[in-house]
Structure formats: C-alpha cells, structure tokens
Amino acid sequence: MADTVLGEEGFLPFIRSISRRDTLSPKEIALINSLPKRTEMFSNGGEVVAEDSRPGESCMILKGFAARSHYSRDGSRQISALHVPGDFVDLHAYLLRVMDHGVVAIGPCEVAYVSYDSIRRVTEESPHLGRLLWLSTVIDGAIQRAWVTCLGRRTAEQRMAHLLCELYLRLEAAGIATGNSFHLPLTQSQLADLLGLSVVHVNKKLQKLRLSGLVDWRGGIVVIRDFADLARLAEFDPTYLSLRVEPR
Numbered sequence: 001m002a003d004t005v006l007g008e009e010g011f012l013p014f015i016r017s018i019s020r021r022d023t024l025s026p027k028e029i030a031l032i033n034s035l036p037k038r039t040e041m042f043s044n045g046g047e048v049v050a051e052d053s054r055p056g057e058s059c060m061i062l063k064g065f066a067a068r069s070h071y072s073r074d075g076s077r078q079i080s081a082l083h084v085p086g087d088f089v090d091l092h093a094y095l096l097r098v099m100d101h102g103v104v105a106i107g108p109c110e111v112a113y114v115s116y117d118s119i120r121r122v123t124e125e126s127p128h129l130g131r132l133l134w135l136s137t138v139i140d141g142a143i144q145r146a147w148v149t150c151l152g153r154r155t156a157e158q159r160m161a162h163l164l165c166e167l168y169l170r171l172e173a174a175g176i177a178t179g180n181s182f183h184l185p186l187t188q189s190q191l192a193d194l195l196g197l198s199v200v201h202v203n204k205k206l207q208k209l210r211l212s213g214l215v216d217w218r219g220g221i222v223v224i225r226d227f228a229d230l231a232r233l234a235e236f237d238p239t240y241l242s243l244r245v246e247p248r
Contacts, residue, residue: 010062010112011035013086013174018132020173022248028129031122037112042105044185049090051102057113058094061087064109065185067194070101079194081143082106082167086174091137094119107185107220131248142240151196154235156205159195161234164215168224169238180224184217 011032018024024032039062042048048059048066061083068081068089080101083089089103094116123130143166150159167184171177186194192202209215214230216223224230 010037010039011060013062013084013176014060014088015086016175017086017170017173018136020243020245021135022128022132022245028126031126031129035114035118035122037114039110039112042109042111044105044107046105046109047102048105048109048111049093049099049103051099053099054097055090055093055099057115058091058119059089059103059111059113061085061089062110062112065106066103066109066111067106067190068101069104069193077193078196079190080147081140082163082194084167084170084174085176088133088136091119091133092140106190128248135242135248139240139242142242146240156195156197156201157208158234159197160191160202160205160209161214161230162236163195164222164224165227165231165234165236165238166241168222168227169241169243173241173243180227182222183220184222185220 015024015029015032037060042064049055063085066083066087066089067079068083070078070080072078083103089111090099093099119133123133146162146166150162154162168177168180168182171182176182188199188202188206191197192199195202197205206217210217214224214226214233216225230236
C-alpha cells in the first residue's frame with residue numbers, strides 16, 4: 001500500500017492524548033500530521049507486530065484495541081498490556097531492534113505504520129516532540145509496573161476494577177470515552193489472559209461487579225456507574241498515567 005499523509009482526523013486520538021500531558025504548538029501538530037503512513041485493518045487475533053521480527057516502522061492504533069502477548073511453552077498466553085487508539089505500540093523497538101513479544105488485535109483494529117526514518121525526521125525538527133514520544137514509552141513502563149502490582153498484590157475483583165478505571169481514563173484522554181461509558185471488545189478468555197485468572201473466575205468476578213452496581217458490562221459496552229467507588233475498590237491512583245499538562 002502506498003504511503004500517504006494521515007490527516008488530523010486519523011491522528012486525533014494521539015494528539016488529544018499528548019495534549020493531556022503537555023502543550024502542542026500548531027507547528028508540532030502539523031509535523032505529526034506530516035508523518036507518512038500505511039494503514040492496515042486486522043480482525044480479532046490478527047498479528048499486528050510479529051514476535052522476533054525486526055520492524056523498520058512503528059505502529060499506532062487508530063481504531064480498536066491491540067494487546068502485547070507472550071506465550072509459554074505449553075501454549076498458554078499472558079497479555080501484558082492493552083493498547084488503545086492513539087498509542088504508538090512499539091516505539092521501543094526503534095532502539096531494541098528485535099521484538100521480544102508479539103502484538104495482536106483485540107476485536108477489529110485499524111493501525112497506521114510509520115517508518116523510523118519519518119519518526120527520526122520529526123524528532124530532529126522538534127526535540128520537544130521527541131521528548132513527548134519518549135514520554136509515551138515511559139508511560140508504557142509505568143502502566144506495566146502498575147499491572148505487576150495488580151497481579152502480585154491485588155485480589156481478582158480489584159484487578160478487574162483497576163483495569164476498567166485505567167482504560168476509561170486512557171480512552172477519555174484520547175477523546176474516545178465519554179459519560180463514564182466505553183466500548184471494550186474483550187472476551188472473557190482474553191480478560192482471563194490479561195488478569196492472570198481462569199475464565200470461570202473472571203465470570204464470577206464480573207457478576208459480582210455487576211451486582212455491586214458499580215459497573216455494567218454487556219454487549220462489549222462498559223458503563224461505570226460510580227467511578228469514585230470503583231477506584232476505591234481497586235485502590236486506583238491515576239498518577240502513573242501522567243494525565244496532567246506539564247512542560248516536558
């Protein structure tokens with residue numbers, strides 16, 4: 001597919017997400033929109049980035065969700081991160097060179113691939129943008145640390161509540177979620193792989209959250225009835241998401 005320039009509409013979740021952390025100038029927004037790309041659509045489970053590959057480009061999620069996945073020798077899977085629209089999924093591979101994990105689509109997913117040469121061009125033209133791209137990888141690490149804590153020290157119900165609080169704020173920052181509601185196409189099997197639980201355990205905890213009146217999750221639509229109480233249950237502190245405008 002020939003490279004074209006992705007207009008502001010396509011990059012809007014990324015621009016909105018960055019703008020929740022720092023101020024972008026019109027020139028910087030124009031630089032982002034000047035990035036050439038190729039787009040691809042993936043169905044559920046489609047391989048967005050292959051494990052052990054040597055990518056020459058990084059991919060941004062435009063629509064839908066994607067997940068970092070790791071497989072053990074017995075074939076069981078652990079999902080180690082979820083990515084939402086506006087996320088540059090594999091910027092770290094620019095330096096690591098070889099992917100030590102794969103990225104797969106969760107439900108229908110549209111991504112834009114941007115070459116490393118193009119990323120290098122905009123970071124050289126705007127060191128500030130370079131720092132903000134660096135910030136996105138730092139936040140990836142912060143999310144990973146938060147999930148290590150969840151998996152190691154929180155109950156199954158707290159893990160689920162924490163996930164929903166985090167995803168809502170990330171999607172809200174990208175302009176995707178509004179009114180305490182968002183689309184989440186995770187199956188119970190995928191949720192089990194993410195939370196480190198069995199499918200049966202996931203089903204029980206979902207039912208418990210529904211009965212508590214804090215959350216309604218039906219047909220892929222999550223409605224958080226009381227964010228403050230859900231955050232208290234999860235011991236959720238959004239500091240690690242860096243959702244405050246500060247000069248970087």
